[in-house]
Amino acid sequence: MEFILSGNALKTFARSITCLSRVGNELAIQASPSLLALHSINSSRSAYQSITFKPGFFDVYNIAGNQVECSVLLKAICSVFRTPIASIDHLSIELPDPDASKVQWTLECYSGVRKAYWITCNVEPNIQHLSLDRRRFPSNFVVRPRDLNRLLANFQSSLQEITVIATEPTSFPSDAASEIGGKAVELRSYIDLTKDNDSSLHTQLWIDPAEEFVQYTHTGDPVDVTFGVKELKAFLSFCEGCEVDIHLYFEKAGEPILMAPKFGLDDGSSSNFDATLVLATMLVSQLHESNPSEPPQAGSSMHVQAANSTGSQAQGRSGVNISEHPSEHTKIWSDLSGSATKSGNGAEGRNLQGETNLNANANEQKEIPRFSAMHISKTAPNRENEPLDPNICHPVEGNNVEEPRDRSENNGQGFSQRHPSNWVDADEDDDDENELCVQSTPPYYEEQ
Amino acid sequence: MNSSALDSEAPDLVCQLDNVQGMVDALTAVRWKRSQDAVIELSEHGIVLILEENACLQAKVYLQRELFILYEYSAHGRPRFGVSLSLFVDCLNTFSVPGHSSTIEIRYPGPDMQLLLKSVDSLDAGIYAEIRTRIPDTISWDYNFEPAGSTPITFTVKSAALKEAIDDLEWPGSSIQITLQPVPPTVTFRGDGHGDLQIDFMYYANRDLLMAFHCDSQISHRYKYKFLRAMTSNIPVSVLKDNRGSKLTVGRGGMLKVQHLVSVARQSIPNPHIDSAGYQHPSRIAYIEFFVKPEEDEDNIND
Numbered sequence: 001m002e003f004i005l006s007g008n009a010l011k012t013f014a015r016s017i018t019c020l021s022r023v024g025n026e027l028a029i030q031a032s033p034s035l036l037a038l039h040s041i042n043s044s045r046s047a048y049q050s051i052t053f054k055p056g057f058f059d060v061y062n063i064a065g066n067q068v069e070c071s072v073l074l075k076a077i078c079s080v081f082r083t084p085i086a087s088i089d090h091l092s093i094e095l096p097d098p099d100a101s102k103v104q105w106t107l108e109c110y111s112g113v114r115k116a117y118w119i120t121c122n123v124e125p126n127i128q129h130l131s132l133d134r135r136r137f138p139s140n141f142v143v144r145p146r147d148l149n150r151l152l153a154n155f156q157s158s159l160q161e162i163t164v165i166a167t168e169p170t171s172f173p174s175d176a177a178s179e180i181g182g183k184a185v186e187l188r189s190y191i192d193l194t195k196d197n198d199s200s201l202h203t204q205l206w207i208d209p210a211e212e213f214v215q216y217t218h219t220g221d222p223v224d225v226t227f228g229v230k231e232l233k234a235f236l237s238f239c240e241g242c243e244v245d246i247h248l249y250f251e252k253a254g255e256p257i258l259m260a261p262k263f264g265l266d267d268g269s270s271s272n273f274d275a276t277l278v279l280a281t282m283l284v285s286q287l288h289e290s291n292p293s294e295p296p297q298a299g300s301s302m303h304v305q306a307a308n309s310t311g312s313q314a315q316g317r318s319g320v321n322i323s324e325h326p327s328e329h330t331k332i333w334s335d336l337s338g339s340a341t342k343s344g345n346g347a348e349g350r351n352l353q354g355e356t357n358l359n360a361n362a363n364e365q366k367e368i369p370r371f372s373a374m375h376i377s378k379t380a381p382n383r384e385n386e387p388l389d390p391n392i393c394h395p396v397e398g399n400n401v402e403e404p405r406d407r408s409e410n411n412g413q414g415f416s417q418r419h420p421s422n423w424v425d426a427d428e429d430d431d432d433e434n435e436l437c438v439q440s441t442p443p444y445y446e447e448q
Numbered sequence: 449m450n451s452s453a454l455d456s457e458a459p460d461l462v463c464q465l466d467n468v469q470g471m472v473d474a475l476t477a478v479r480w481k482r483s484q485d486a487v488i489e490l491s492e493h494g495i496v497l498i499l500e501e502n503a504c505l506q507a508k509v510y511l512q513r514e515l516f517i518l519y520e521y522s523a524h525g526r527p528r529f530g531v532s533l534s535l536f537v538d539c540l541n542t543f544s545v546p547g548h549s550s551t552i553e554i555r556y557p558g559p560d561m562q563l564l565l566k567s568v569d570s571l572d573a574g575i576y577a578e579i580r581t582r583i584p585d586t587i588s589w590d591y592n593f594e595p596a597g598s599t600p601i602t603f604t605v606k607s608a609a610l611k612e613a614i615d616d617l618e619w620p621g622s623s624i625q626i627t628l629q630p631v632p633p634t635v636t637f638r639g640d641g642h643g644d645l646q647i648d649f650m651y652y653a654n655r656d657l658l659m660a661f662h663c664d665s666q667i668s669h670r671y672k673y674k675f676l677r678a679m680t681s682n683i684p685v686s687v688l689k690d691n692r693g694s695k696l697t698v699g700r701g702g703m704l705k706v707q708h709l710v711s712v713a714r715q716s717i718p719n720p721h722i723d724s725a726g727y728q729h730p731s732r733i734a735y736i737e738f739f740v741k742p743e744e745d746e747d748n749i750n751d
Binding site for chain 2: 076079082083102110111112113114115116117118119120
């Protein structure tokens with residue numbers, strides 16, 4: 001196979017490599033006469049990035065045969081792009097035959113220098129492919145990258161996971177506090193308190209989708225999705241560089257979300273490439289109580305099949321995982337969970353029970369519980385029966401309390417409870433994290 | 449030359465330099481390790497600073513007397529002494545005030561064989577420094593560079609391009625093979641490690657890139673990456689911005705000589721040596737030379 005590209009296509013390609021390298025370590029290259037696809041999946045299998053290019057994207061596009069596949073380390077490709085793009089006249093990518101052991105990447109620079117890189121193909125390529133039909137997602141929104149950047153700037157830059165809570169724009173009673181009227185979407189920081197992080201800045205941002213988003217579609221009960229910020233920012237940079245809006249499709253907690261660039265209708269030139277980012281979301285909803293029939297947290301990796309379909313065997317698999325890893329993100333300190341719960345939905349009992357399981361598995365904590373795309377469906381209906389609207393309306397006023405958020409599985413120390421006194425008491429409760437009472441910044445307290 | 453009756457008590461050298469930053473730039477170009485011991489040799493022609501590593505790499509900085517606004521040499525013979533390069537450069541840096549050309553006086557030897565430095569042009573404060581020197585215990589290995597054949601094999605390349613190429617060649621993680629071939633006139637740098645990278649400078653591709661090229665038969669030698677890296681990693685920014693060229697010559701046995709030119713001119717105040725904006729009188733330029741021995745294996749490989 002042989003491709004040559006230059007100019008703006010080269011810039012987009014370089015951006016694609018940057019985005020892919022922020023997701024995973026290996027790059028899978030799949031070339032067919034009609035499409036070049038680059039994929040990467042992260043090591044915890046919770047993020048899958050795919051960028052595809054049509055032959056028209058390239059100056060030269062030659063494929064011998066039907067399909068050529070290989071896999072290389074992204075770090076090596078990033079070395080190729082250390083040369084400033086502005087000084088490159090064109091780039092050629094060449095694989096002399098399907099079984100060749102090295103892919104050749106050649107840069108011809110305006111300065112007259114020619115740089116040829118031979119990058120070794122991975123011997124056992126683990127080329128996974130995941131495709132999700134965008135039409136299966138009931139909800140979505142479109143946002144401009146710079147607007148999303150601005151919203152994310154309100155959050156601590158070291159934030160790892162973020163929750164997006166989407167409600168139907170007209171579902172608020174008219175007597176709801178004016179601050180929340182019309183603000184149908186909430187962005188909320190998700191802090192995994194099982195990790196010893198000093199970043200205890202919690203942020204909630206209510207926004208009016210009509211003002212912040214180009215487009216917003218959500219009907220029915222509120223749903224929330226919690227996913228990784230790092231991959232979101234990588235994709236955001238990509239879209240920003242390509243000057244396209246971001247289209248985010250979602251369903252509900254536990255179901256993956258999908259992001260894609262939203263090309264304008266008049267943007268014919270940029271439609272010769274496309275990108276998809278699929279992120280697994282946390283099983284546990286930030287809005288609802290956990291399902292009593294299962295331990296509070298569970299995780300399994302996003303199930304990616306070699307074939308094109310999302311496998312239905314995922315269900316069974318995640319079921320196994322749940323019992324094996326009942327608590328992937330957890331409060332370790334059981335005494336806190338008892339005092340922390342505010343909503344009297346019986347969460348206490350559940351949490352404490354969950355705690356004993358959790359402590360045993362404290363060593364197995366991972367950053368974010370991930371789970372199969374298919375898993376949630378059997379438990380979802382239970383959640384949706386919970387009354388939500390009144391809870392959503394509450395967190396408006398000055399106390400900033402989020403009753404549904406009381407689920408202490410998510411809130412670890414309890415000081416993510418919205419009752420004001422919790423903020424102050426957090427360090428007293430917690431003997432294990434003395435650094436909190438020392439390190440908390442003054443405004444943290446003064447706020448309450 | 450100082451011809452006073454107190455000749456025997458006069459210091460070997462008293463010199464004044466009106467742009468300390470230029471000297472710092474020149475000396476920084478030969479810093480490739482945190483701690484390096486340099487040998488300084490004084491003569492009536494100027495100051496030479498010599499560094500070595502492992503008997504494989506040698507660097508020299510020539511600061512000829514024309515760079516100085518005052519140069520009084522009264523030694524017999526050529527005094528040599530050892531000094532820590534990092535200490536010397538850090539010390540010079542304290543005399544260098546950004547945006548203001550500072551004049552410094554260097555005097556050797558002090559009462560205890562130290563190197564003495566002091567500021568001379570500031571009215572409100574004076575800076576004075578002494579640096580301990582050592583007796584150099586090794587005789588600098590005279591690399592005795594000889595041309596490979598009747599015509600020297602040499603090329604001159606834009607310093608910025610050379611630095612970029614050597615930075616890129618870190619990736620393969622291997623020794624670097626440098627090949628010159630006459631037809632078509634090309635210089636090739638190649639590394640074969642956990643990935644392969646080949647960088648070609650083609651004479652006809654762009655006249656600004658290879659500014660000179662002389663080679664009558666193909667030659668090829670391998671060099672350790674860290675030595676090539678030492679030669680380019682600290683090229684001063686002024687050299688890169690001025691679009692200067694670096695001259696590389698391959699001598700007998702594959703010994704590689706690399707020469708850089710660093711401007712030591714004063715920026716702010718007009719200098720009689722500078723004829724027009726940008727043109728530096730040759731005497732306001734410090735010469736940097738590196739000598740690198742090739743890896744032992746091959747000699748004159750034909751690719």
